[in-house]
Amino acid sequence: MTDSAFEIERQDSGALAVVGRRAMSLAAAAREQYGVLVRTLYYVARGKMEPGMLAHQMYEIGNRSLFFLTVVMGFIGTILCLQAGIQTKRVVPDLSMLGASYLELLVRDLAASIVALMLATRVGAGIAAEIGSMVVTEQVDALRMCAADPIDYLVKPRFLASIVMTTALTIWSGGVAIVTGTITADVVFQVSPHTFWNLSLVHASDLLICIVKCLAYGAAIPIVSATSGLSTFGGSEGVGWATTRAVVNSSLAVIILNFLISSAGFFAFHGR
Amino acid sequence: MNGTAALALAPLTRARDALYDLAGTMGQMGIVAARIVLRLVHVDLDGRELLRNLYKMGVKSLPIVVVTALFTGAIMVIQAAPIVQRYGAQGLLGWGAGFGTLREIGPLLTALMISGRVGANNTAELGTMTVTEQIDALRALAIDPVAFLVVPRFIAIVATLFFSTLYADALALFGAAYAGDALIGVEPMTFYNGLVSGLLGIGDVMNGLVKSVIFGIMIGLSSCHFGLSVTGGAPGVGRAVNATVVTSAAGIFVVDYLVSFLLG
Amino acid sequence: MISFRNVCKSFGSKAVLNDVSFDIEDGEIFFIIGASGVGKSVLIKHLIGLLRPDAGDILLDGDEVSRFDEKAMYPVRRKCAMVFQHSTLFDSMTCVENVALPLRKHQGMKPREALAAAKERLAQVHMQEFGDRFPAELGDGMKKRVAIARALTLEPRYVLFDEPTTSLDLVSARRVDNLIRELSEELGVTSVVVSHDLVSIFSIATRIAMLYKGGVRLLGTPADFKNTKDELIQQFIHGRAQGPMET
Numbered sequence: 001m002t003d004s005a006f007e008i009e010r011q012d013s014g015a016l017a018v019v020g021r022r023a024m025s026l027a028a029a030a031r032e033q034y035g036v037l038v039r040t041l042y043y044v045a046r047g048k049m050e051p052g053m054l055a056h057q058m059y060e061i062g063n064r065s066l067f068f069l070t071v072v073m074g075f076i077g078t079i080l081c082l083q084a085g086i087q088t089k090r091v092v093p094d095l096s097m098l099g100a101s102y103l104e105l106l107v108r109d110l111a112a113s114i115v116a117l118m119l120a121t122r123v124g125a126g127i128a129a130e131i132g133s134m135v136v137t138e139q140v141d142a143l144r145m146c147a148a149d150p151i152d153y154l155v156k157p158r159f160l161a162s163i164v165m166t167t168a169l170t171i172w173s174g175g176v177a178i179v180t181g182t183i184t185a186d187v188v189f190q191v192s193p194h195t196f197w198n199l200s201l202v203h204a205s206d207l208l209i210c211i212v213k214c215l216a217y218g219a220a221i222p223i224v225s226a227t228s229g230l231s232t233f234g235g236s237e238g239v240g241w242a243t244t245r246a247v248v249n250s251s252l253a254v255i256i257l258n259f260l261i262s263s264a265g266f267f268a269f270h271g272r
Numbered sequence: 273m274n275g276t277a278a279l280a281l282a283p284l285t286r287a288r289d290a291l292y293d294l295a296g297t298m299g300q301m302g303i304v305a306a307r308i309v310l311r312l313v314h315v316d317l318d319g320r321e322l323l324r325n326l327y328k329m330g331v332k333s334l335p336i337v338v339v340t341a342l343f344t345g346a347i348m349v350i351q352a353a354p355i356v357q358r359y360g361a362q363g364l365l366g367w368g369a370g371f372g373t374l375r376e377i378g379p380l381l382t383a384l385m386i387s388g389r390v391g392a393n394n395t396a397e398l399g400t401m402t403v404t405e406q407i408d409a410l411r412a413l414a415i416d417p418v419a420f421l422v423v424p425r426f427i428a429i430v431a432t433l434f435f436s437t438l439y440a441d442a443l444a445l446f447g448a449a450y451a452g453d454a455l456i457g458v459e460p461m462t463f464y465n466g467l468v469s470g471l472l473g474i475g476d477v478m479n480g481l482v483k484s485v486i487f488g489i490m491i492g493l494s495s496c497h498f499g500l501s502v503t504g505g506a507p508g509v510g511r512a513v514n515a516t517v518v519t520s521a522a523g524i525f526v527v528d529y530l531v532s533f534l535l536g
Numbered sequence: 537m538i539s540f541r542n543v544c545k546s547f548g549s550k551a552v553l554n555d556v557s558f559d560i561e562d563g564e565i566f567f568i569i570g571a572s573g574v575g576k577s578v579l580i581k582h583l584i585g586l587l588r589p590d591a592g593d594i595l596l597d598g599d600e601v602s603r604f605d606e607k608a609m610y611p612v613r614r615k616c617a618m619v620f621q622h623s624t625l626f627d628s629m630t631c632v633e634n635v636a637l638p639l640r641k642h643q644g645m646k647p648r649e650a651l652a653a654a655k656e657r658l659a660q661v662h663m664q665e666f667g668d669r670f671p672a673e674l675g676d677g678m679k680k681r682v683a684i685a686r687a688l689t690l691e692p693r694y695v696l697f698d699e700p701t702t703s704l705d706l707v708s709a710r711r712v713d714n715l716i717r718e719l720s721e722e723l724g725v726t727s728v729v730v731s732h733d734l735v736s737i738f739s740i741a742t743r744i745a746m747l748y749k750g751g752v753r754l755l756g757t758p759a760d761f762k763n764t765k766d767e768l769i770q771q772f773i774h775g776r777a778q779g780p781m782e783t
Contacts, residue, residue, distance in 0.1 A: 067286065067287055068518060075529040076525060078529055078533075079376065082532055083371070083376055091364070091367070101355060105351060109347070117521075118521055121384075121387075121518060121521050122514070125392070125517050125518070126514055133507045237396075237506070239510040240395070240397075240399055240510060243509075243513040244513060247388040247392050247513075247517050248385070248389045251384065251388050252339065252385075255340055259343045262347055262350040262351070263346075263350060265350075397628075401627075404624060405621075405624045406627070409625075411586060411606075412613055413641070414613040414641075415637070
């Protein structure tokens with residue numbers, strides 16, 4: 001999706017050539033991602049897994065991100081509540097529905113999306129760096145020599161672990177954000193926790209959208225980062241570039257998936 | 273401390289270690305900041321490197337900013353739409369999408385994407401230079417690496433973030449206007465009126481821009497610090513990039529909170 | 537003239553240099569040799585302040601450079617240039633821009649003047665056609681010559697070479713040796729070469745110091761080394777696997 005760091009600037013630079021080249025590299029990248037996704041799903045259905053691999057990856061993705069996510073979501077909770085409160089007061093002096101809207105937004109979009117964006121940076125970079133280093137030190141080639149498909153051995157455990165952990169972390173983070181949001185509402189806007197915890201606007205459809213987002217983001221991040229890691233080139237310097245690509249592409253994937261799922265959810269449940 | 277007690281307290285121990293690491297990193301970034309300020313005050317920086325980095329970072333981020341902003345605008349509308357429909361306040365869609373974008377989402381998402389694109393890239397470049405002794409080579413040529421490499425990149429990152437946020441704000445609102453039309457039939461004109469109706473002011477825009485500058489400072493310091501302190505060859509560079517994006521992301525949210533709280 | 541007086545340097549608990557003392561006369565091609573990891577690069581990095589000694593003095597033209605801070609080292613570094621082991625050109629610039637950098641920075645030349653002067657320098661090392669290429673596009677031998685050109689831009693009186701022929705093919709290695717000899721004969725430059733390339737050592741060295749276990753094992757001319765009775769040195773210069781040397 002994005003330029004390689006080694007693109008030599010001496011090719012045709014006519015506008016059409018530039019656009020054409022972009023489109024072609026975009027198409028090639030998309031095809032590569034799709035290939036990795038399909039092969040991963042195949043191995044999920046079929047291949048075996050090392051015992052403990054899944055647990056190890058779940059620890060790497062989940063437990064290691066916990067502190068970071070707790071801090072971030074804690075702050076998000078307060079910021080969201082603060083901004084929503086400030087703006088609502090400009091329009092409607094009554095803040096009784098503050099909690100309701102807050103919870104609705106959190107469940108429907110923000111909890112999953114922000115967790116995913118944070119994981120895209122932390123986990124995406126980590127996966128690309130690990131796999132990229134393995135490519136550069138020829139360990140991936142060694143795997144192929146042992147008749148083990150790198151996708152089966154490297155990508156599949158991370159794929160499954162990520163889906164599970166993204167969901168788990170979203171639930172945890174949502175909880176953290178609710179706690180800090182409640183405190184902010186009480187301290188800054190004098191809205192009591194009782195008024196704040198208003199679930200009237202949170203429908204089953206919102207929960208469904210949240211789960212779908214968790215699964216989609218959880219699936220996308222390792223696929224995109226692993227693709228970047230596996231396509232590392234340029235020797236040891238390439239690891240840094242691969243990591244950068246993984247972070248950017250994973251974040252973009254999250255945003256685009258967010259748009260697609262949110263639109264689909266909107267049309268399905270709210271109509272025109 | 274016996275085994276089970278240690279195990280039970282493990283999460284706390286991890287948290288404590290994480291906090292120590294954090295404090296250490298903050299301290300080191302403070303030192304980098306001080307070195308940069310010292311050279312800025314004497315206007316001691318390489319002009320050519322500054323221009324080269326401004327161009328490179330600006331151009332590199334443009335596609336990402338455009339894509340992110342347009343999609344974000346659309347997402348904002350999708351999230352605001354049910355609320356607006358509930359109150360039957362089509363005219364307020366502009367306001368609904370607008371305040372979120374200008375104050376928070378615009379600066380935040382732009383900062384996150386640029387942290388990924390430019391910040392990580394910067395760390396990778398500086399990290400590779402450190403590992404291949406190019407920093408030592410500069411010192412051996414009696415050229416100050418901070419003035420030559422760090423200050424131009426720092427300024428370029430802050431400038432890139434500022435202008436990208438400005439651009440992203442505009443694009444996101446543009447995307448939101450058309451998404452509003454496509455999804456819930458709110459005319460772009462109505463959207464525009466909602467924006468400028470007086471509920472949102474220049475203060476909201478400035479709020480977002482001040483944030484973007486501070487985010488830029490955050491990303492600049494973090495990427496330069498981690499890039500220059502790489503050890504351990506190629507895996508070290510990968511680790512440094514990881515550390516930069518994580519630190520920038522966390523730092524951005526903490527700073528966001530502080531600024532939101534202070535500026536109101 | 538360069539003098540090392542009782543220089544000691546440790547990294548953690550590992551003592552790399554232990555009371556090293558010797559002098560380097562002007563105009564010499566002085567080789568510092570020894571097995572890998574014995575501390576040769578560490579020693580020469582002290583001359584330009586990339587490392588500081590734990591104890592002892594280092595004098596360059598009478599100045600005690602071991603005590604200088606970063607700012608005070610700048611004039612020293614203009615007099616004493618270094619060619620790094622991996623050439624260490626700046627990836628983001630072309631070769632001619634690499635060579636022009638010190639001219640721009642230290643002699644305040646305008647970009648165009650600096651590039652013209654840089655092209656002349658590249659011609660001196662026979663690399664003028666490759667000026668507009670980026671370092672990533674060149675082979676190791678070519679990069680080394682560009683690095684040497686860059687080191688010569690400020691007309692230093694001393695040039696330090698860290699393993700100049702180590703990763704080069706035999707032909708490129710001999711070319712580099714010739715360049716070093718030309719520098720000494722035509723420009724009067726004092727060269728300090730860290731190496732374990734036996735062919736280089738015995739073809740261009742004026743004097744040689746061999747480091748072993750943190751100290752100077754022998755200091756003398758190539759003939760002294762060839763004729764020494766020291767078993768360890770004989771093992772090293774004949775490249776034998778068996779012998780008293782511990783690596």
